[in-house]
Amino acid sequence: MTRYLLRRLLLSVPLLFAVSILTFLMVAIVPGDPAVRILGAGHTAAEYQALDSKLGLTAPLLVQYWRWIDGVLHGTLGTSLFTNQTVTSELAQRLPATVWLVIGATLVTVVAGTALGLAGAVGRGPLGRIVDAASWVAFAVPNFWLGLILIELIALKAHLLPSSGFIPLGQDPGAWLRSLILPVITLAAIGVTGIAKQTRDAMSEVLGREFMTALRMAGLPRRSLLLRHALRNAAIPVVTAAGLFAIAMLGGTILVEQVFVLPGMGSLVVQAASDHDLPVIEGAVLYFTVIVIVVNLLIDLSYAWLNPRVRVTA
Amino acid sequence: MTALPPPEAGLAPATAQATALANPQVTAQARPRPLLRTLLRDPLGAISLAVLTLIVVCCALAPVIAPYQRDASDFTHELSGPTGAHWLGTDELGRDILTRLLYGGQSTLLAAALATAIAIAIGTALGVAGGYLRGRTDRVLTFWGDLLLTIPLLVVLIVVVSVFPASLYPAMLPLGLLLSAAPMRVIRSVTMAIREDLYIEAARVSGLSHWQIMRRHVLPRIYGPIVVQATLAASVAVMLASGLAFLGFGVQVPAPSWGTMVAEAASQYQQQPWFLVPTGGIIALTVLSLGLLGDALRDAVTGQWTGRTARVHSARRLPRAVRLSGRAEIQESSRTVAADSGPEAILAVRDLRITVPGPRGAVVLVSGMSFDLLPGRTLAIAGESGCGKSVTARALLGVAPPGGRVDGSIRLRSTAAGNNGRPTEPASVELAGAREAQWQAVRGRRIAFVGQEPMSGLDPTQTVGAALGEVVRAYTGCGRRQARERALALLRRVKLADPERVAKLYPHQISGGMAQRVTIARALAGDPEILVADEPTTALDVTIQADILALLRSLQLTSGIAVLLVTHDWGVVAGLADDVLVMYAGQAVERSATENVFVAPRHPYTEALLRSDPHATIPGKALPVIAGTVPPPGRWPAGCRFAGRCGYVTADCTTAEPALALSEPGHEARCIHADQLAAR
Numbered sequence: 001m002t003r004y005l006l007r008r009l010l011l012s013v014p015l016l017f018a019v020s021i022l023t024f025l026m027v028a029i030v031p032g033d034p035a036v037r038i039l040g041a042g043h044t045a046a047e048y049q050a051l052d053s054k055l056g057l058t059a060p061l062l063v064q065y066w067r068w069i070d071g072v073l074h075g076t077l078g079t080s081l082f083t084n085q086t087v088t089s090e091l092a093q094r095l096p097a098t099v100w101l102v103i104g105a106t107l108v109t110v111v112a113g114t115a116l117g118l119a120g121a122v123g124r125g126p127l128g129r130i131v132d133a134a135s136w137v138a139f140a141v142p143n144f145w146l147g148l149i150l151i152e153l154i155a156l157k158a159h160l161l162p163s164s165g166f167i168p169l170g171q172d173p174g175a176w177l178r179s180l181i182l183p184v185i186t187l188a189a190i191g192v193t194g195i196a197k198q199t200r201d202a203m204s205e206v207l208g209r210e211f212m213t214a215l216r217m218a219g220l221p222r223r224s225l226l227l228r229h230a231l232r233n234a235a236i237p238v239v240t241a242a243g244l245f246a247i248a249m250l251g252g253t254i255l256v257e258q259v260f261v262l263p264g265m266g267s268l269v270v271q272a273a274s275d276h277d278l279p280v281i282e283g284a285v286l287y288f289t290v291i292v293i294v295v296n297l298l299i300d301l302s303y304a305w306l307n308p309r310v311r312v313t314a
Numbered sequence: 315m316t317a318l319p320p321p322e323a324g325l326a327p328a329t330a331q332a333t334a335l336a337n338p339q340v341t342a343q344a345r346p347r348p349l350l351r352t353l354l355r356d357p358l359g360a361i362s363l364a365v366l367t368l369i370v371v372c373c374a375l376a377p378v379i380a381p382y383q384r385d386a387s388d389f390t391h392e393l394s395g396p397t398g399a400h401w402l403g404t405d406e407l408g409r410d411i412l413t414r415l416l417y418g419g420q421s422t423l424l425a426a427a428l429a430t431a432i433a434i435a436i437g438t439a440l441g442v443a444g445g446y447l448r449g450r451t452d453r454v455l456t457f458w459g460d461l462l463l464t465i466p467l468l469v470v471l472i473v474v475v476s477v478f479p480a481s482l483y484p485a486m487l488p489l490g491l492l493l494s495a496a497p498m499r500v501i502r503s504v505t506m507a508i509r510e511d512l513y514i515e516a517a518r519v520s521g522l523s524h525w526q527i528m529r530r531h532v533l534p535r536i537y538g539p540i541v542v543q544a545t546l547a548a549s550v551a552v553m554l555a556s557g558l559a560f561l562g563f564g565v566q567v568p569a570p571s572w573g574t575m576v577a578e579a580a581s582q583y584q585q586q587p588w589f590l591v592p593t594g595g596i597i598a599l600t601v602l603s604l605g606l607l608g609d610a611l612r613d614a615v616t617g618q619w620t621g622r623t624a625r626v627h628s629a630r631r632l633p634r635a636v637r638l639s640g641r642a643e644i645q646e647s648s649r650t651v652a653a654d655s656g657p658e659a660i661l662a663v664r665d666l667r668i669t670v671p672g673p674r675g676a677v678v679l680v681s682g683m684s685f686d687l688l689p690g691r692t693l694a695i696a697g698e699s700g701c702g703k704s705v706t707a708r709a710l711l712g713v714a715p716p717g718g719r720v721d722g723s724i725r726l727r728s729t730a731a732g733n734n735g736r737p738t739e740p741a742s743v744e745l746a747g748a749r750e751a752q753w754q755a756v757r758g759r760r761i762a763f764v765g766q767e768p769m770s771g772l773d774p775t776q777t778v779g780a781a782l783g784e785v786v787r788a789y790t791g792c793g794r795r796q797a798r799e800r801a802l803a804l805l806r807r808v809k810l811a812d813p814e815r816v817a818k819l820y821p822h823q824i825s826g827g828m829a830q831r832v833t834i835a836r837a838l839a840g841d842p843e844i845l846v847a848d849e850p851t852t853a854l855d856v857t858i859q860a861d862i863l864a865l866l867r868s869l870q871l872t873s874g875i876a877v878l879l880v881t882h883d884w885g886v887v888a889g890l891a892d893d894v895l896v897m898y899a900g901q902a903v904e905r906s907a908t909e910n911v912f913v914a915p916r917h918p919y920t921e922a923l924l925r926s927d928p929h930a931t932i933p934g935k936a937l938p939v940i941a942g943t944v945p946p947p948g949r950w951p952a953g954c955r956f957a958g959r960c961g962y963v964t965a966d967c968t969t970a971e972p973a974l975a976l977s978e979p980g981h982e983a984r985c986i987h988a989d990q991l992a993a994r
Contacts, residue, residue, distance in 0.1 A: 012464075015464060140597075140598040142560075142594060142597050142598065144560050145594035145597065148580050210765065211771055213713060214772070215773065217708070218757060218758040218762070219788065219789070219840065220784070220785065222750070224784070229773050229775075229776075233774065233775055244463065247466060251466040251469055255561065258561060269473075273473060273563075274479075274562075281473055288469050292466060308775055308820040
C-alpha cells in the first residue's frame, strides 16, 4: 500500500518538471519586456538594460531556469518583478481563498452529486429526468456567466449574500462562509450535475450485476444492498470523475475569482500573466501543479480504499 | 467555417471499400449515410444539429446578413433592450448586439474548431497507435495521456495567451494538445476491441503493414467515436475560448468575441441586465447543441437509445397470484399434482407462470409449473439451456426477470414456532404476490440460493469474512465478534482449509471452487429449510464439481434440508437427485423418481436427452444429438411443443397441447405416446 502510494508520488515528479519547464519557456519568449512595463516608456535603453540585468533577465535561459530550480529546492521562489514581495509570501496571501474555494466546490460536488445520482437511480418518478436536464444546463452555461447571474439575482437584488470579496476564516467564520457560498455554487454547478449523472449510470450498471441479485436473494435489507454494496461498487468510476472535475475546477477558479473579485491564486495568475511577471507565474503554476498532485494522491487513496484489487496488486 | 467536422470526416470511399472486402458485415456500419440518418431520426439530435448549423452559417455570413456595421455606434440607443431596430438590444456604445454576436462568433468558433481539429488529430493518431500496437508504445502513450489530464488547463492557457496577447489562435495549439487526452483514451479502447476482430487478424496474416491496417481497417471503423469525441472537445473548446476572451486575453478591441461581450455585459449589468442574456445565451446554446449532438451521435453509433438500462432492482413486487391462465390443461395438471402432494411438502408450487414484456405483448417464459419440495429430498429440474429452469428457480426467491411478473402460487409451510399455541395460524404462507419485506424474511433465512457463477455472486469489494459476517448479522442481529465466529464456523462447515486465512481474502484472490464453497456457506448461514441451487457446478472444473456435489450431499444428510437443483447435467441428476422434473420450452414434460426417469423415460424429449448425454456414449460412435433447436419463448408451436423435433410425432401431436398426465403411479409425462415409450 505504502509502496503503491510512493510509486504514484514518484510519477508526479516528471509532471512537476515538465510543467515548470514549459511555463518557463513560454513566458521567457514573451515579446514584451518587463523592464519597459516596470519603468514605463521614455527611459533610455541603458536604463532598461540595467533593470533587466538587476532582475537577472539577461542571463541565458538555462541559467535562469537553473537559478529558479535552485531556489525552489531551497524554498524560495524569487521575487515579484513588480511588487518586490517574495513570490512565496504573495502566494501565501492568495492560497487560502483558492484552496477553500476548491475544497468547498469539491465537497459540494461529491456530496450533492452522489445524493442526486443515488436518488435518480433508486427512486421512481421524474427525478432522473430532472437531473439529466439540469446536467445539460450546467454543462452548457459558462461558469463565469452563471456567477454574474447569481450576483445579480442573489447578491444585488435579494441582498442575501455578498457579491464579492473574501473574508479569511480566522477573521470571521460566519462572514467567511457567506463570502464563499456563491463562488462555490458557481464553481460546483457543472460538477454536481456531472457527478449526479455519473453516479446514476454507475448505480444502474451495478444494480444489474449478478452479485446484487445474489445478495438480494440472500435476504439482505434494501438499505445495505444500496448503500453498502451498490454505492460502494459504483463509487469507483464516480471517484475517477470527481478527480477530473476537481482538476477542472482548479482551472475554473481563475474565472470564478475574477467574477467574484476574490484575492486567490487565479486572479494572481491573470494579473501576473498580463504583467509578464515571470517569477510569480512560475510560482503560481508550481502551486497549482502541487495541488493537482495532492488531488491525484487523494483519488489514488480512495481507489485503494474502494477497490481491493488495486490495494492488493500494488 | 465549422466547429464540427461532418460525420463523413475520416472516411474516404476507397477505405470503405477495403473494409467491405475484408469484413462484409461492417459495411453497413462503416458507411456514413446511415449514421446521419439515424441521427436525424432522433429529435434531439436533429434539433441540435440544425441549431448548430444555423449558428455556424450565420456567423460565417456575418458580413452579408448582419443588420449593422460591426462597430457602428447608435448613440441615440445606448444599452437598449430588444427593440424592432435592435433585435437583441445594444451595448454601452450603442452598437447592435446581434451584429456583434455574429461577428464575435467568427473568432470564437474558429478558435474552437482549430483546437478541436488539433485535439482530434493528436488523439486519434495516438489512440489508434496505442490501442493497435499495444506493449511499450501503449504504456508510454497512456502515461502521456494521464500526464495531460493532470495539467490545469486554464492556467497553462493563460500563460500562453500572455505570450501572444493579440490573438486567441496560438493558445489553441496547447489547448488542442491538452484536450487530446480524452479522445485518445476513448479511441484507444475502441481500437483495442477492434484489434481482436478476425478480419484484422486476416489482414495481418495477408501481409499488410501495421500502418496500412491502422489506416484502412481500423480508422474507418472508429469514425463514430471520433465524431462523438470531436463534438465533446468542441464544446469544451468553445467554453474555454470564451473564458479566455472574458478574462481579456487574446482579443483586440474593438473586435468583438463572445467572451469579451459577456465581460462588457458584466461591467454594465447595473444599468442593463438584459445585456447578459444574449451574450451568455449564445455560448450556452452553442455548447448545449454540441453536447446534445455528441450524445445523440453516441446513441446513433452504438445503436442504443438512452435510458434503456435495465433496472433490476426497482419496483419488484410480485403481483398477486392470478389463476386465470385460461388453459384447461394447466388446471388439469394442477389437479393431478395436488392429489399426490402430501402435507409434508415444505414448499408447494402450483401453476407457476412467468412472463416478460415483449415488443408485442407479454411473452410467456414458463407456464403451468407445479411441484413440491420435501425435507431431506432433492428435486432436480433438468433441461436444455433456455427452457426456463433458472427463471423458475429464481422465482422461488421472489426474483423475476427484469420487468417480468410471476403468477401462480408458491406456498411455504409455516414454521413450527409460528404454530405454537396459535391454532388459527395457517399451515402455509402464500409467497406469490408477497411484498419485498415478506420476501426478505424468507430469503436466506428459510430459502437460500446458490448460483452458477460463484465469482459473480460475491461483492468484489468485500472479503469473504465480511460477506459471511454481514449475512449472519442480518439474520441473527448478533454482534460483530459473534458474527465473525459464526462465519469461521460456516467456512469450516463447507470444508474450506484454513478458514482464518480465507476469511481475509477478496473474491478475486480465491479460486472458483473456493468461491462456490463460500456461496454455499453464505446459503447455510441462515439455517434455511430449502436450498435452491442453480447449476452449482457448471462453471467449475470437473474435479471440483465432484467435490462440490459431495459437499452438497453431505450437507443434506446432516441438515435434512430440501434441495431444488437446477441442472442440465444428467451426471449431477444421478448423483444427487431423488426426483427429477424435466422441462422443455417453459413447461414440465416429465416427472418421477430419478431411477424411473433413467430406466424408463416416458417422454420422447427425456429419452432423446438421455441418449445425447456424453456420460452414456459408446466410445468411437458419434454422440447422438437432438435435431433442431428449442423454440424460443413466444414462438412455441400449437400442440406439443416438442413435436417439431420428436421421432414419435403423429398428426394428433400438433392439434392439441398434451397434458402432464400420470403414465404409471408416480410417473407423469406430457406426451400422448407415453405408453408407446413404456412398451419399448
